Amino acid sequence: MKNNFLFEHQELTRRYFLRLGVVGAATMGFWPLSGAPGDPGPEASGNHLAPPDLEPYFTPQDKFRDVSRGKPLPHSLPDDKKREVGLTRETWKLEVISDPDRPASIRNPLTKKDGTALDFPGLLKLGEKHSVRFAKSMTCLNIGCPLGTGIWEGVPLRELVWLTQPRENLRRVFYHGYHNDDPQQMFRSSLPIDRVLEDPFDLPPVILCYKLNGQWLESERGGPVRMVVPEAYGFKSIKWLTRILLTNLYHANDTYADGNNDVDSALKTFAATLSVPGNVKPNQPIPITGYAQVGISGLSKVQIWIQSNAAQRPPRDKYFATAPWTDAQILPPPKHWGALADERILKSTIGFDPATGQPLAWPMRLTRVHWAALLPGLPPGEYTLRSRTIDGKGVAQPLPRPFQKSGHSAIESVDITVKA
Numbered sequence: 254m255k256n257n258f259l260f261e262h263q264e265l266t267r268r269y270f271l272r273l274g275v276v277g278a279a280t281m282g283f284w285p286l287s288g289a290p291g292d293p294g295p296e297a298s299g300n301h302l303a304p305p306d307l308e309p310y311f312t313p314q315d316k317f318r319d320v321s322r323g324k325p326l327p328h329s330l331p332d333d334k335k336r337e338v339g340l341t342r343e344t345w346k347l348e349v350i351s352d353p354d355r356p357a358s359i360r361n362p363l364t365k366k367d368g369t370a371l372d373f374p375g376l377l378k379l380g381e382k383h384s385v386r387f388a389k390s391m392t393c394l395n396i397g398c399p400l401g402t403g404i405w406e407g408v409p410l411r412e413l414v415w416l417t418q419p420r421e422n423l424r425r426v427f428y429h430g431y432h433n434d435d436p437q438q439m440f441r442s443s444l445p446i447d448r449v450l451e452d453p454f455d456l457p458p459v460i461l462c463y464k465l466n467g468q469w470l471e472s473e474r475g476g477p478v479r480m481v482v483p484e485a486y487g488f489k490s491i492k493w494l495t496r497i498l499l500t501n502l503y504h505a506n507d508t509y510a511d512g513n514n515d516v517d518s519a520l521k522t523f524a525a526t527l528s529v530p531g532n533v534k535p536n537q538p539i540p541i542t543g544y545a546q547v548g549i550s551g552l553s554k555v556q557i558w559i560q561s562n563a564a565q566r567p568p569r570d571k572y573f574a575t576a577p578w579t580d581a582q583i584l585p586p587p588k589h590w591g592a593l594a595d596e597r598i599l600k601s602t603i604g605f606d607p608a609t610g611q612p613l614a615w616p617m618r619l620t621r622v623h624w625a626a627l628l629p630g631l632p633p634g635e636y637t638l639r640s641r642t643i644d645g646k647g648v649a650q651p652l653p654r655p656f657q658k659s660g661h662s663a664i665e666s667v668d669i670t671v672k673a
């Protein structure tokens with residue numbers, strides 16, 4: 254069970270390709286079809302792609318890619334220091350106060366000074382009544398490929414806002430985590446109060462997260478408590494959360510804004526390949542697999558297109574809108590989700606059927622899917638394979654905002670050589 258995702262990917266793609274009659278695929282140096290039960294195992298020849306570093310569908314906490322700032326990194330502090338500064342479940346404290354510069358009127362701030370700050374047992378107490386969990390890929394706006402996908406669990410942020418008894422002049426919320434008590438190191442993010450109090454378009458709520466994949470949120474992932482904003486890129490999901498400010502400021506004041514990032518951008522839909530054969534023979538079908546991130550606009554199709562590098566491309570078609578794209582097969586949900594100690598977790602997860610633990614819709618927004626395709630054989634030559642997505646509304650990638658600083662949504666291209 255070590256590599257559930259790889260196994261699922263192998264099984265799903267194997268069945269897909271077998272249905273299409275690609276019996277030779279396993280001997281073409283196509284890694285997902287080797288290593289499965291009954292297979293001769295990966296070939297020793299040097300000319301195929303190294304298998305990508307795959308994880309289960311849900312990523313174990315320690316297999317997430319880490320995007321953390323700080324000197325030293327807060328999660329690397331020794332245990333006694335963590336205890337001292339509130340980075341353990343025993344010592345964690347959260348303040349929820351009015352912004353002194355742009356005050357919101359609140360009756361009941363939660364402060365350390367008054368002994369009213371929220372502690373971990375207090376958060377769990379709220380969780381008994383209000384906790385939710387949902388699946389989400391964490392993606393860095395500046396990296397593009399997901400850092401990991403998990404089931405995030407916690408208490409909706411609005412429950413804390415209500416505890417402060419807000420009255421007037423509350424337009425936004427901003428929040429930050431432990432930053433070595435050095436203002437220069439503060440990593441801050443913000444949201445309109447509307448997004449906190451209501452969940453538009455059936456999105457899950459913004460949460461104070463304390464569990465990931467059914468286990469306590471580890472220090473490296475931002476434990477004991479981090480913010481998780483379902484539809485947002487990673488920079489909104491502040492780790493080692495220590496303070497929330499309710500403000501009358503009317504605009505974003507995120508740390509990420511200083512890096513020229515679009516701080517209101519939601520998760521984009523895009524496709525990428527995971528495997529192409531390393532050695533493509535002329536006139537033999539070409540099996541391809543990949544994944545797609547399912548952004549806020551959903552996913553209806555993954556499409557691919559291979560073109561000879563010798564062919565002329567029409568001018569002024571930067572996003573290849575006129576190319577003869579063909580549909581790839583979006584693979585069904587895996588049978589085993591991986592990383593969850595107990596798959597019953599899925600039965601109480603937003604977006605899953607409480608009776609069966611299966612997703613209510615597929616592809617599932619804010620996560621990812623896998624896909625496979627079989628390209629017809631080609632004459633020898635150099636080719637470019639491209640993959641793209643069509644979102645839930647029928648709009649082709651790169652969607653209305655093709656800017657890197659709004660999050661990666663570019664059309665991927667891969668070089669393929671066909672030779673005897």
Ligand SMILES: Nc1nc2c(c(=O)[nH]1)N[C@H]1C(S)=C(S)[C@@H](COP(=O)(O)O)O[C@H]1N2
Nearest residue numbers: 319320321322393400430440487490491492
């Ligand atoms: N306190 C704090 N929170 C933070 C960061 C940080 O440096 N400090 N990095 C952010 C960024 S840019 C990203 S992409 C995500 C990454 O989450 P992960 O490390 O759990 O994968 O955390 C966010 N939360």
Ligand SMILES: [Mo]
Nearest residue numbers: 393394487488
């Ligand atoms: Mo990020």
